[in-house]
Amino acid sequence: MSADELKARALRHVARREHSREELRRKLVPHGEPDAVEAVLDRLAELELLSDARFAEAFVRGRAERFGRRRIAHELAQRGVEAEAIDEALQSELGDDELQRALALWRRKFDAAPADAREWARQARFLTARGFSADVVRKVLKERFDEPA
Known part of the structure; x- marks a missing residue:
């Protein structure tokens, strides 16, 4: 060619x-x-x-509503974006509202507190798979059961 x-x-x-x-x-x-x-x-x-920086910002903006910091950062790294550009894009686009974004996602998907340990584990797996940290998952689910996230 x-x-x-x-x-x-x-x-x-x-x-x-x-x-x-x-x-x-x-x-x-x-x-x-x-x-x-x-x-x-x-x-x-x-x-x-x-521009990797512009790509990272657009990518974060497009995924912010559905995914947590860890998953977005991992996907950007897989696409060859350097760690510094990833950190800058995450900070500029997401800020520190990880808990609020996780709560909003949880409400859209479940909107009901887990009734038992099995349901708590299912909801925790969902949020964890979306890239939210264990601390955020526990706060969203209000640590109702002694099950680890």
């Missing part, structure tokens, strides 16, 4: 949504030489069409 075709492919990807540099690299490598791909990525970054 020529350099122009590679650029056009990269622009089509970037026009649809924000991408991390690593995500876009993975999409372009099968279609061009590694040096050509890096040149295209460098050029897009130079033109500010590709």
